[in-house]
Amino acid sequence: MTSPPAALEPGARPGAVAWLLLTPLLAWLALFVVVPALLLFGCSLGERDEFGQVLWGFSLENYARLLDPVYLRIFLRSLGFAALTTALCLLIGYPVAYQIARAAPRVRELLLLLVMVPFWTSFLVRTYAWMAILREEGLLNALVAWLHPAWAPLGLLYTPAAVVTGLVYSYLPFLILPVYASVEKLDGALIEAAHDLGAGPWRVFPSVILPLTLPGIAAGVTLVFVPTVAMFAVTDLLGGARVPLIGNVIQNQFLQARDWPFGAALGVALLGLFLISQLLLRALRPHGVIRG
Amino acid sequence: MAAPRFPLLSPAAGPRLLAAGLRGWTALVLVFLYLPVLVLVVYSFNAARLGVGWEGFSGRWYAELLQQGPLQRAALNSLVVAGATTLLSVVLGTLGAWLLHRYRFPGRDLLESLVNLPMVMPEILLGISLLVLFALAGVGLGFTTVIIGHVTFSFPFVLVAVRARLQGLDPALEEAARDLGATPWGAFRHVILPALRPAILAGGLMAFLLSWDELIVTYFTASAASATLPLKVFGLAKVGLNPVLNALSALFLLVTLAGVAFSTYLRRAAR
Numbered sequence: 001m002t003s004p005p006a007a008l009e010p011g012a013r014p015g016a017v018a019w020l021l022l023t024p025l026l027a028w029l030a031l032f033v034v035v036p037a038l039l040l041f042g043c044s045l046g047e048r049d050e051f052g053q054v055l056w057g058f059s060l061e062n063y064a065r066l067l068d069p070v071y072l073r074i075f076l077r078s079l080g081f082a083a084l085t086t087a088l089c090l091l092i093g094y095p096v097a098y099q100i101a102r103a104a105p106r107v108r109e110l111l112l113l114l115v116m117v118p119f120w121t122s123f124l125v126r127t128y129a130w131m132a133i134l135r136e137e138g139l140l141n142a143l144v145a146w147l148h149p150a151w152a153p154l155g156l157l158y159t160p161a162a163v164v165t166g167l168v169y170s171y172l173p174f175l176i177l178p179v180y181a182s183v184e185k186l187d188g189a190l191i192e193a194a195h196d197l198g199a200g201p202w203r204v205f206p207s208v209i210l211p212l213t214l215p216g217i218a219a220g221v222t223l224v225f226v227p228t229v230a231m232f233a234v235t236d237l238l239g240g241a242r243v244p245l246i247g248n249v250i251q252n253q254f255l256q257a258r259d260w261p262f263g264a265a266l267g268v269a270l271l272g273l274f275l276i277s278q279l280l281l282r283a284l285r286p287h288g289v290i291r292g
Numbered sequence: 293m294a295a296p297r298f299p300l301l302s303p304a305a306g307p308r309l310l311a312a313g314l315r316g317w318t319a320l321v322l323v324f325l326y327l328p329v330l331v332l333v334v335y336s337f338n339a340a341r342l343g344v345g346w347e348g349f350s351g352r353w354y355a356e357l358l359q360q361g362p363l364q365r366a367a368l369n370s371l372v373v374a375g376a377t378t379l380l381s382v383v384l385g386t387l388g389a390w391l392l393h394r395y396r397f398p399g400r401d402l403l404e405s406l407v408n409l410p411m412v413m414p415e416i417l418l419g420i421s422l423l424v425l426f427a428l429a430g431v432g433l434g435f436t437t438v439i440i441g442h443v444t445f446s447f448p449f450v451l452v453a454v455r456a457r458l459q460g461l462d463p464a465l466e467e468a469a470r471d472l473g474a475t476p477w478g479a480f481r482h483v484i485l486p487a488l489r490p491a492i493l494a495g496g497l498m499a500f501l502l503s504w505d506e507l508i509v510t511y512f513t514a515s516a517a518s519a520t521l522p523l524k525v526f527g528l529a530k531v532g533l534n535p536v537l538n539a540l541s542a543l544f545l546l547v548t549l550a551g552v553a554f555s556t557y558l559r560r561a562a563r
Contacts, residue, residue, distance in 0.1 A: 028384060
């Protein structure tokens with residue numbers, strides 16, 4: 001096994017052995033990412049027979065069904081829930097990320113750890129914790145009954161508010177961590193310069209800090225928005241079946257209704273939405289850097 | 293605190309109030325993040341079945357956990373799946389990171405986007421598209437299908453972690469090894485690999501925790517016999533509250549804490 005010394009530099013062309021080693025990676029991605037995505041698309045063009053089997057074909061009927069107001073409403077509701085969750089996470093999380101980044105190194109490490117633990121805690125456990133708090137005989141209602149008996153019990157669980165609370169609770173660390181990374185890279189001299197030029201904190205934030213941390217915000221927003229649009233587990237647990245989101249409908253088409261082609265069409269629509277949001281973010285990202 | 297040297301509304305008061313506000317807000321958010329989970333842990337020791345009232349300290353629900361065969365079975369399944377996922381992800385991720393770092397070839401950028409895709413794509417899409425693939429290929433759902441799903445979204449995390457470490461590595465390291473007569477494999481095995489160990493361990497830990505917690509992809513790719521713990525817990529939680537689940541959640545938390553502690557230790561060791 002002798003290779004020319006040129007192969008040592010990063011940037012060399014792979015030889016036969018390297019190609020051989022690359023094969024598992026290529027095969028894995030082709031077989032389990034690319035091919036399934038294509039099959040999903042193919043499936044969305046088919047239809048189901050009366051036993052729930054997929055009949056492959058070529059019809060756009062499933063996509064026409066997507067335009068049914070029922071599904072359009074569900075799509076819009078999912079986007080609304082995800083947007084609300086993302087906005088709340090940003091409002092709640094940004095100051096926290098900022099505070100962590102400007103804390104003394106020791107405190108910073110501790111604070112980071114304190115955000116990491118919920119980040120790694122199973123979202124099922126965290127959602128379940130809210131079920132226990134919000135249910136009729138739960139802690140919050142006990143508190144309400146104690147403070148203001150006339151109001152108790154409040155129907156808290158299985159409401160849209162419960163779903164959004166659970167989603168914000170689950171995804172908050174996903175926003176804090178990337179924003180922190182971006183605030184931490186902030187050049188303090190720039191802020192000082194702005195202060196020296198007479199800008200107060202209310203002026204420095206929108207014109208210096210915010211644009212410079214835009215990459216972190218973009219990353220955080222993606223990490224929150226994308227999974228929440230398609231979430232079905234949190235909505236199932238905290239929303240009951242009362243507030244179906246697009247994830248619940250897809251899940252239902254695949255496992256209960258057994259209309260795979262329609263579920264696949266919903267999935268392809270979701271994939272399209274996801275790709276569009278990625279392209280938008282990519283288009284936005286360089287501006288944030290350039291403006292800084 | 294020393295007596296304020298400035299009246300409250302001095303020019304310095306604004307920033308100082310802001311700083312205090314930021315601190316207070318951060319504390320409040322941390323309470324918000326921890327309180328629900330802490331309540332859950334405390335109540336897992338409550339003798340009462342589901343009431344709000346405290347009826348005494350008891351380990352009853354933990355004891356009952358030991359009698360739940362299906363849950364234990366699911367926990368074992370989860371361990372098997374997470375173990376296999378970690379192993380495969382580490383191999384695939386490390387190899388991929390090394391090759392993507394070392395070589396330039398046509399389609400490399402496309403390949404990189406493809407690697408990133410499973411990390412950012414909504415999990416439900418991975419789940420349903422794999423389900424269609426397995427159905428079409430006539431592969432029955434079981435451990436293999438769950439592990440395939442898990443590896444697909446886990447190995448990119450290993451790859452990214454290892455790649456970041458590779459980029460910080462001095463290229464002269466490998467050169468020196470080769471000059472001293474090491475074969476390419478020898479240089480990789482004895483020079484590069486040890487330098488990558490912290491990143492590989494961190495990536496592997498991430499793969500393990502991701503797999504251990506995963507619900508959505510599993511939901512579409514598991515059979516009844518290969519159901520993992522999150523899948524079982526989800527099924528139980530959908531029906532309603534259950535004191536045994538409180539105890540189980542507390543144990544879950546313990547696993548997470550151990551994982552985070554281990555990863556912190558790894559990061560310290562890497563420095």
